[in-house]
Amino acid sequence: MSDQAQLVERFTDVMAKFTAFFGKRLPDDVYEKLEEMRRVQKSELAELIYDAMFTDLDMAKARNVPFCQDTGVIQYHIELGADFPIRNELEACLKEAVRRATKAAPLRHNAVQIFDERNTGDNTGHRIPWIDLEIVPNSTDAVIYAYMAGGGCSLPGAAKVLMPVEGYEAVVQFIFDTICERGVNACPPLLVGVGIAGSVEVAATLSKRALMRPVGSHNSNARAAEFERMVEEGLNKINIGPGGLTGELSVMGVNVEQAARHPSCLAVGVSVGCWGHRRAAIRLHADMSYELLSHKGVEL
Numbered sequence: 001m002s003d004q005a006q007l008v009e010r011f012t013d014v015m016a017k018f019t020a021f022f023g024k025r026l027p028d029d030v031y032e033k034l035e036e037m038r039r040v041q042k043s044e045l046a047e048l049i050y051d052a053m054f055t056d057l058d059m060a061k062a063r064n065v066p067f068c069q070d071t072g073v074i075q076y077h078i079e080l081g082a083d084f085p086i087r088n089e090l091e092a093c094l095k096e097a098v099r100r101a102t103k104a105a106p107l108r109h110n111a112v113q114i115f116d117e118r119n120t121g122d123n124t125g126h127r128i129p130w131i132d133l134e135i136v137p138n139s140t141d142a143v144i145y146a147y148m149a150g151g152g153c154s155l156p157g158a159a160k161v162l163m164p165v166e167g168y169e170a171v172v173q174f175i176f177d178t179i180c181e182r183g184v185n186a187c188p189p190l191l192v193g194v195g196i197a198g199s200v201e202v203a204a205t206l207s208k209r210a211l212m213r214p215v216g217s218h219n220s221n222a223r224a225a226e227f228e229r230m231v232e233e234g235l236n237k238i239n240i241g242p243g244g245l246t247g248e249l250s251v252m253g254v255n256v257e258q259a260a261r262h263p264s265c266l267a268v269g270v271s272v273g274c275w276g277h278r279r280a281a282i283r284l285h286a287d288m289s290y291e292l293l294s295h296k297g298v299e300l
């Protein structure tokens with residue numbers, strides 16, 4: 001086997017194990033946030049819901065199975081070093097990794113081909129797993145964020161181009177309308193991702209990238225960070241509550257990502273993560289050694 005073929009096989013193997021793993025354990029940041037919210041919310045209903053969540057997580061860990069039946073459609077958001085050795089083979093490797101993970105985990109079969117309306121049976125399909133790439137210059141590493149886009153948490157997703165005169169007030173209105181209308185479908189407490197840009201596809205993409213950021217992290221722009229805090233505070237007053245059964249603290253956080261816009265357009269996108277926010281991050285080096293960034297102390 002050539003050196004490149006060995007790297008390709010090693011990359012596929014690591015990504016298959018990574019993909020099979022991350023539906024079984026919450027990332028550290030989400031787990032810790034849920035523990036914190038459980039401590040703060042003292043109602044009988046909230047206690048019941050948080051007890052059910054943590055019992056579910058414990059049982060999934062003990063039995064080595066996914067903790068939610070909906071293991072979603074797999075998405076990879078990749079910061080790809082320009083000199084990372086797997087480039088030509090990237091899409092084929094990730095498709096094969098998903099096939100292997102689907103059997104090994106096991107993962108529910110969720111990929112349905114548009115127009116054919118046929119489930120492929122292995123979680124791959126046309127443009128699935130979805131790959132969202134950013135090229136990082138002068139790097140031989142790849143940082144891969146993997147996400148299980150479940151049905152309930154994908155349902156509230158929305159994006160719109162606003163009239164520019166509507167301003168940031170309309171951005172806030174759109175976020176609240178989206179969460180009030182459909183947030184309950186996504187098994188709260190929610191992580192809310194917001195993209196703000198000049199066109200609808202950029203705003204939508206950034207809203208999903210925002211969900212790859214850890215809970216509790218903040219936008220590097222001070223005004224954006226303040227916006228995140230204010231929207232989070234407001235959403236925690238709308239009383240959706242854990243499990244959507246009313247109560248305090250409906251969201252784990254609000255993460256905003258932005259891109260410069262055309263002066264005539266202001267677009268907003270909203271993506272939602274559920275309490276079972278299956279988002280994992282791994283850094284692979286050129287020799288395919290790796291570090292799991294999202295789950296401390298875990299060996300694949």
Ligand code: SF4
Nearest residue numbers: 068150152187274276
């Ligand atoms: S919203 Fe999340 S926790 Fe609820 S069923 Fe869907 S994937 Fe599972």
